[in-house]
Amino acid sequence: MTVLAASSLTKRYRRGDKPFAAVDNVSFEIGPAETLALAGPSGSGKSTIARLVLRLIEPDAGRVDFEGADFLALSGAALRARRARIQMVFQDPLAAFNPRATVARVLDDPLRIHGIATRAERPRRIAALLERVGLDAGLAARAIHEISGGQRQRVAIARAIATRPSLIVLDEAVSALDVSVRGQILELLLDLQRQERIAYLFISHDLGVIRAVAHRVVILDAGRITESGDARSVIANPQSAIGKALVAATPRLTRSRP
Amino acid sequence: MTALLSIRDLRVAYRRDGVEVAALKGVSLDVLAGERLAIIGESGSGKSTLALAVAGLLPQSAVIGGTIGWPIPKSQTSHSFAPPSRPRDAIPLLGRDIGFVFQDPSSSLDPVMPVGKQIAEVVRTHLKLSWRDSYTKAKTLLQRVRLPDPDSALHTYPHQLSGGQKQRVAIAAAIAAAPKILIADEATSALDTIVQAEIVALIRRLVAEDGMTLIFISHDIALAASLADRIAVLRHGELIELGETHQIIEAPRHTYTRALLEAHLGLDAKPLLGRQGASA
Numbered sequence: 001m002t003v004l005a006a007s008s009l010t011k012r013y014r015r016g017d018k019p020f021a022a023v024d025n026v027s028f029e030i031g032p033a034e035t036l037a038l039a040g041p042s043g044s045g046k047s048t049i050a051r052l053v054l055r056l057i058e059p060d061a062g063r064v065d066f067e068g069a070d071f072l073a074l075s076g077a078a079l080r081a082r083r084a085r086i087q088m089v090f091q092d093p094l095a096a097f098n099p100r101a102t103v104a105r106v107l108d109d110p111l112r113i114h115g116i117a118t119r120a121e122r123p124r125r126i127a128a129l130l131e132r133v134g135l136d137a138g139l140a141a142r143a144i145h146e147i148s149g150g151q152r153q154r155v156a157i158a159r160a161i162a163t164r165p166s167l168i169v170l171d172e173a174v175s176a177l178d179v180s181v182r183g184q185i186l187e188l189l190l191d192l193q194r195q196e197r198i199a200y201l202f203i204s205h206d207l208g209v210i211r212a213v214a215h216r217v218v219i220l221d222a223g224r225i226t227e228s229g230d231a232r233s234v235i236a237n238p239q240s241a242i243g244k245a246l247v248a249a250t251p252r253l254t255r256s257r258p
Numbered sequence: 259m260t261a262l263l264s265i266r267d268l269r270v271a272y273r274r275d276g277v278e279v280a281a282l283k284g285v286s287l288d289v290l291a292g293e294r295l296a297i298i299g300e301s302g303s304g305k306s307t308l309a310l311a312v313a314g315l316l317p318q319s320a321v322i323g324g325t326i327g328w329p330i331p332k333s334q335t336s337h338s339f340a341p342p343s344r345p346r347d348a349i350p351l352l353g354r355d356i357g358f359v360f361q362d363p364s365s366s367l368d369p370v371m372p373v374g375k376q377i378a379e380v381v382r383t384h385l386k387l388s389w390r391d392s393y394t395k396a397k398t399l400l401q402r403v404r405l406p407d408p409d410s411a412l413h414t415y416p417h418q419l420s421g422g423q424k425q426r427v428a429i430a431a432a433i434a435a436a437p438k439i440l441i442a443d444e445a446t447s448a449l450d451t452i453v454q455a456e457i458v459a460l461i462r463r464l465v466a467e468d469g470m471t472l473i474f475i476s477h478d479i480a481l482a483a484s485l486a487d488r489i490a491v492l493r494h495g496e497l498i499e500l501g502e503t504h505q506i507i508e509a510p511r512h513t514y515t516r517a518l519l520e521a522h523l524g525l526d527a528k529p530l531l532g533r534q535g536a537s538a
Contacts, residue, residue, distance in 0.1 A: 180521050208525055253479070253519065
């Protein structure tokens, strides 16, 4: 069973007068509770794929099946209902949310919009969501701009899981975090995946992070898949030129391990 | 090695909403002539504040204490921040004696000036050359930073270049007046991994060729270790640990340094994901 299947996805833009394919005939599948990572240099098409999967933009060709339904054919109420099942977390939650909104407001929106909880139930649900992502329920009254970057990313994750999604697209979701906070957020994501069987489309430029959390990896270059497979095997022994270049360019600590 | 720069009890506070927030709380260290010193830390550690203080780029409103001493030839002076009158050539000048490379070349380069002119301007200002000679030097600099086709690159605008190419231009401008010190403040953080490695290699080569002293500010301990002779670890505005790179990496003395090393997810780190977690 697959949660998401992308087939021959293509998205073309124009650069000056020349058309170019930002995403070129890309296919992949993600199963329940699976993390598929997309890696590649800037401009390789990672974020465009994320936006296609989320249907923030429409492809020029190809197909997206989500939970067994043709996701691109949906519209109106059916699309809105299905959209609750795909969520997203971006790199910078300060840019993703209204900075003046309170944490409660940010979490109230999806519960209200998708009719998940009544007005009376919502404060309790919000408290439970905060607790689920390791935050104090007292944080609900604080404004988004007042809390730390790590707390904001936890709120973004709480918002994403509020609608009980089967897939979360994580676009450089831990890239801006300090390393000490990053580890905690990755642990939280893995814990949620184990408990709720959520699939992740995990976009990152950092092979070290991908190796730590992803089951499989797809390596992209100029909109095309150059190789894919088990994350640790591909990173240990990349076959494509760009895969080799990415591995070679990853900074490493050369030290004798204790 | 002799100290090029002696920082003593450096304190910097910023004013926010009428409240003073301490960014550096009494940092003392020497930067040795010709060394590559990495200053690492997480957000709020004060690493960029330290770089800006050395370059004299702190905002007017910053409250500064302590001294940055420059035992430079002839005028063995320190400038304490208190007295406003200081001998003109006793302190180093940004651009002439210190080159600075910022994180985001899109905002450090002038978007409406051809890159050749931006570099030539630095040459003309600090080396007092004619425009013609300054342009000739600018072209040589573009060759040195390995920008393809330097002749036509002189006339391009920043928006016509990729992120990595823009950073090469910013580096060319930073070293245009042959400064003694090059400060790179998260200069590769906005670049992808492959371009980051290229820019780090470029910085390493230029620093070696010109005998510059490098101050490399980074949040990435592995990247810092790949380049630096010594590493200074900052946290919450304090210097936690300073040592030779191999000592910091292999025998860190401070628990915070150990925590940073543990948190690094390298290609040989223990994966967080249990193998049994893989779905069918």
